[in-house]
Amino acid sequence: MKVSLPIANEVKKDLKAGDYIYLTGTMYTARDAAHKRLIELILNNEKLPLDLNNVCIYYTGPTPTVNGRIGSIGPTTAYRMDGFMKHLKMINCTIGKGPRSEEIIDLAKNNQILYLMAIGGIGAKLSLCVKSMDVIAFEDLGAEAIFKLEVVDFPVIVAYDIYGNSVFK
């Protein structure tokens, strides 16, 4: 099934844990260090480097782009970002890998923040789905900076759906 980003609420109703879907649209990368900075800005009521409303956040730290070719860009383990999520209830969905805490299952159910899983360790293949990549914040963090990605048919598994189901056994 092909799905546009950000995922519309009507579409979220059709997505069930275990569905294999292909995403097209804009996503923003952020992992540990970028989350820490974003949350500090939020808590201090300071200006954010991007509008977080309804965005898709992808937990990844890619290898650098080489001669215009996007680097390896697979997901990193999502549970490390769980503690930040209580401050990010305005976002559309997250993409990472691996099971997360109950709190994230509840966020999917109560706030429609879907958790999608990209397959870990397939960063070479996923790089072919990324059509453009631009750094938009925290460039000093290197791979941990926030990049804006335009993706086409980026494959993910619905991990936590809005009905409280999980793909994980």
Add this chain to the structure above:
Amino acid sequence: MRDISYKQISDAVYEMAVSSIYDLDDKMIRSLKSGLINEEDFLSKTVLKEIIENSDIARTNRIPICQDTGIVVCFLEVGNEVHFDFLIDDAINDGIKRAYIDERFRMSVVRHPLDRVNTRTNTPCIIHTRFVLGDRVKITICPKGAGSENLSSFKMLVPTSGIDGVKNTIIDAVKNAGGRVCPPMIVGVGIGGNFEESAILSKMALIRDLDDRTDDEIARKLEVELLEEINKLNIGPMGVGGKTTAIAVKVNVGPCHIASLPVSVNFQCHASRHKEMII
């Protein structure tokens, strides 16, 4: 005495780092393919197919298999008849630094665990050295990602816990790790030694050849039984369920104190990258 140069060491490390990041071990690919035949569900099959396809794309296009190009662990065996006129750790770090800069791999090492400033060279490596007889140096390098490393565990059992206690500890560690370590995984187990030795034993277990068999009969039996039990847990590829949770269980054992039974479990994701070279 045989002289070995800085360049010989540095170049060997460079070459191994580059090839390990792009080329997934053929034995791992073969194991993933047999896992694929074994799986029945759409999702577990799809995950395995994608992982196998990724290894082709990485090799053909020279894109790293995984974006986590790791912190490099290096095991050295240095013969007593070898002479260096330099610090061997410097030559190893030099090879890694050049490889990661030239190939634009991800720099994943920070200089201090709390100030978190990236060294931008992916060094220093973590180097374990031991001395052996002979006039050769054996170098094994292993770029180790954090996803699997972070779920590693250590437990000090009481000596009377015996084999059942050890098995339960390992199974609990696998259950706790679950889909977060990017299964199909290799489970490296170190039993015995002391606190730090058991951890090193477990890391050495992970870099064993996928097809090798330990000479230790008790460890061998554990490897076979644990692999079967782990693959019944229905964790499956990436945790979506299935029969292919572990590709192998490798158990290394060592002598220990009468009062101790240390058990370390170290995980390796399916992007198992290690190379060795004898100079």
